[in-house]
Amino acid sequence: VAFGPTRQFVMMAQQATASPMVLFQDGGRRSSGDGCFQSCHLVAGRPGLPSYVTGCRRQRRSAMRAAANVVATTGVFELWWTIWRLRARRLLKKCARNKADEYDFDLNVLPPMVPSRTPDGEALGPTARAWRRTVYWAKRHDRSVYGSAGRFEVQRPEVRHNVVVIGGGAFGTAMAAHVARKGTSVTVVVRDVLVRDVINKEHVNPRYLTDYMLPINVKAASDAREALNGCTCLVSSVPVQATRKVLSALKDLVPRNIPIVAVSKGIEQGTRKLMKELIPEALERDEGENPVVVISGPSFAQEVMDKCPTSVVAACENMESATHVQSIFTSNYFRVSTTDDITAVEVAGALKNVLAIAAGICEGLGLGVNAMSALVTQGTAEIRWLATAMGGRPETLSGLSGMGDILLTAFGSASRNRTLGVRLGKGETVEQILANGEGVCEGYYTARMAVELSTQFKVLMPVLTAVARILAGEVSPRRAVYEVMSLPPIQGSA
Numbered sequence: 148v149a150f151g152p153t154r155q156f157v158m159m160a161q162q163a164t165a166s167p168m169v170l171f172q173d174g175g176r177r178s179s180g181d182g183c184f185q186s187c188h189l190v191a192g193r194p195g196l197p198s199y200v201t202g203c204r205r206q207r208r209s210a211m212r213a214a215a216n217v218v219a220t221t222g223v224f225e226l227w228w229t230i231w232r233l234r235a236r237r238l239l240k241k242c243a244r245n246k247a248d249e250y251d252f253d254l255n256v257l258p259p260m261v262p263s264r265t266p267d268g269e270a271l272g273p274t275a276r277a278w279r280r281t282v283y284w285a286k287r288h289d290r291s292v293y294g295s296a297g298r299f300e301v302q303r304p305e306v307r308h309n310v311v312v313i314g315g316g317a318f319g320t321a322m323a324a325h326v327a328r329k330g331t332s333v334t335v336v337v338r339d340v341l342v343r344d345v346i347n348k349e350h351v352n353p354r355y356l357t358d359y360m361l362p363i364n365v366k367a368a369s370d371a372r373e374a375l376n377g378c379t380c381l382v383s384s385v386p387v388q389a390t391r392k393v394l395s396a397l398k399d400l401v402p403r404n405i406p407i408v409a410v411s412k413g414i415e416q417g418t419r420k421l422m423k424e425l426i427p428e429a430l431e432r433d434e435g436e437n438p439v440v441v442i443s444g445p446s447f448a449q450e451v452m453d454k455c456p457t458s459v460v461a462a463c464e465n466m467e468s469a470t471h472v473q474s475i476f477t478s479n480y481f482r483v484s485t486t487d488d489i490t491a492v493e494v495a496g497a498l499k500n501v502l503a504i505a506a507g508i509c510e511g512l513g514l515g516v517n518a519m520s521a522l523v524t525q526g527t528a529e530i531r532w533l534a535t536a537m538g539g540r541p542e543t544l545s546g547l548s549g550m551g552d553i554l555l556t557a558f559g560s561a562s563r564n565r566t567l568g569v570r571l572g573k574g575e576t577v578e579q580i581l582a583n584g585e586g587v588c589e590g591y592y593t594a595r596m597a598v599e600l601s602t603q604f605k606v607l608m609p610v611l612t613a614v615a616r617i618l619a620g621e622v623s624p625r626r627a628v629y630e631v632m633s634l635p636p637i638q639g640s641a
Contacts, residue, residue, distance in 0.1 A: 292470075308332070308475055311374050312382040313393060315342060315367070317355040318410055319384030321448035322476075327362040329478055334374045335367045343367040359452045375400045380408060380475055381437075387413030387422065387497075388592055394429035401430060401437065406468045408461075409441045412496035413589040414596040419603070421493040423464075438468040441489055442476070443496040444547040445555035451481070458482040460548045462492035484547065491539025492548040495530055499553045500590030501597055501611050502526040503564035504571070506557035508617065508624045511572020522631065523557050526610040533597075536604040564590035571617060572624050594618050609634055 261279040264270060271279065308331045312323045315337040327333040337343050345353045346367035350360050368374040375381070381401060385393050390411065394401070401407075407430075409422040420428070423439045430437060444459030451457055461476070461483050463469040469485040477483045486492065505526055509519040530553070531544040543549060556562045567588045570580045581591070594615040601608040613627040622630070 308379045309377050310334070310380045310382060310475065311336060311378045312384055313371075313397075314384035315339075315346075315352060315355070316384055317448040318446075319382070320352045320355050320361070321451040322382055322384065322410060323365050324359070324361050325451055325478065325481060326475060327365045330364070331475070333362075333365045334378075335365065336371050336374050337367055337369060340369050343369045356448060356452055371397055372400050375402065378402055378405060380406055380472070382408045382410060383422075383426065384410050387411050387415060387425075387589060390422070390425055391415065391429045394426060395431075398430045398432075403432070403436050405437060406440050406463075406472055407437050408472055409439060411589070412443060412493070412500065413593050414497045414600070416592055416596060419596055419600055421490070421497070423489050423493060434464075438463055438465045439489075440468055440472045441492055441496070442472070442483075443492050443552060445551040447555065447559065447561050449561065454480045456480050456482075458484065458547055458551070460484045460486055460492055460546065462486050462489040462548065464489055486543065486546075486548075488540050488543045490537055491534040491541075491543035494534040494537060494539060495544055495549040496552060497589070497593050498526075498530045498533070498597055498611060499549075499556050500564040500588070501594045501614050502530065502553060503556040503562050504568035504588075504590045504594070504618075505610055505614050507562075507565040507568020507570075508572040508614075508628065509568075510565070511569040512625055512628065513572075514628065518628065518632065519557075522610055522628070523553065525631075525637075527553055528637070529601075529606070529608040529611055532606045533600060533604060533608065536606050537600070563588050567591065568614075577618055577620070590614075591618060607637070 261275070261282050263279070265275075308326075310323075310326050310331055310333045312319050312333065312335045315335050319335065323333045323335050335346065337346075342353055344367075345351060346361065346365070350363060350365070351357060352359075352361065375397070378401075383390060383394065390409075407426050409426060411422070414421060415425050418425070422441060423434075426439050427434045427437070440461050440463040442459055442461050444457075446457050446459050457480065459476075459482070461469045461472045462485070463472070464487055466485060466487055469487070473483040473485050502523060505522050506519050509515075509522060527544070527550065530549070531541050534544060535541050556564060559565065567580055567590065571577070577591070581588070594611065595618075597608065597611045598615045600606075601612065609631050613622070613631050616622045617624050617627050
């Protein structure tokens with residue numbers, strides 16, 4: 148047992164002979180039962196003298212006597228019991244997070260029908276009647292849209308999907324694990340051979356979400372030709388700015404007449420194109436040959452791995468393709484809605500990253516939640532104006548892909564774009580943040596595209612323009628926030 152300075156060591160050992168002392172592995176200060184506090188730390192191996200006990204022979208003899216008294220009082224068994232108890236607790240906690248075949252939350256809980264009366268024969272109250280109407284509507288909706296199978300059926304026995312995920316980042320890994328939990332064969336295409344080997348042998352992504360075990364039916368490949376053979380659904384999770392280059396190299400390998408699911412959010416620099424336009428151009432195919440389905444909504448990768456209840460949107464101009472992707476991704480804890488308003492979904496998914504930077508700047512400057520909420524509200528209105536000008540429907544922005552994703556990214560501490568804004572507000576430069584950050588901050592690349600689109604479609608966007616100015620070094624974060632707050636109120640964002 149090793150303690151602090153020699154003097155404290157001797158005093159604590161003397162106290163241990165008169166009162167019980169509890170030892171903890173974390174080295175924290177704990178009460179000994181008599182009002183005194185001791186600071187201790189366990190060292191693996193055989194108890195003995197601390198290595199730093201030096202000095203005269205009298206001090207060494209005193210330390211030896213004190214150590215003997217401590218061991219005699221507490222016992223070796225209690226020491227090792229503490230060590231192994233803590234180790235077992237950590238192991239059980241880690242295993243509990245990786246039960247791939249069990250759901251922590253089950254959304255499939257609605258009864259077939261709510262009776263019109265209570266078991267005692269009394270009439271239902273107003274809240275019970277309102278919930279009965281809701282359940283009735285839900286069952287009619289599922290029967291009319293999905294048939295008798297229901298939304299939560301894994302898949303029909305005769306349908307076997309082979310899903311390929313391009314990119315082994317955090318969200319790509321989360322999507323691969325999620326789909327694989329439903330029994331689907333999933334292959335993740337990665338460039339690094341080492342990452343491929345670790346995923347195949349250890350069932351862990353060594354770079355992202357390293358605390359989570361992947362299902363055994365998740366395989367990794369570095370040869371795209373081999374992975375795409377027999378693919379029935381392709382998921383593109385590479386950053387938006389690299390999508391054209393990656394998919395252009397695979398244009399002769401991607402099977403035709405399969406959906407391309409885009410989970411990356413952003414606008415391509417230079418062309419100002421969304422994913423629904425970028426992907427067909429990269430593959431050099433018509434939109435009908437490989438329909439693009441965009442999955443968007445409030446969905447942090449870590450929470451998907453934890454099987455937390457999650458709701459997203461699958462957007463595609465072809466509703467049949469959107470429903471097909473919905474059946475692949477829907478599970479007992481992962482709800483997927485569908486819409487054909489892909490323009491509004493993509494615009495919201497791209498620009499919410501820029502708005503998250505603005506929210507982070509307010510946090511970093513310490514301006515409070517009042518200012519942050521005001522800027523997020525104004526920025527949400529700006530996103531709605533631009534999406535409407537580009538052909539989207541304004542009501543889409545009040546749903547999961549709009550308000551839901553904006554709230555998650557602007558106020559969620561796990562958001563990389565919000566973290567970028569926080570660090571900017573605290574005085575760091577963009578170059579320092581990008582050099583030391585982990586993952587890709589799409590908002591950094593999208594900010595300038597947002598300004599160009601606002602000019603093209605003649606839409607005023609003060610908050611998003613201010614973020615672009617800050618990233619370009621034209622104005623300090625504090626001055627930019629104050630300038631935006633000093634603008635006259637705009638009707639429609641009040």
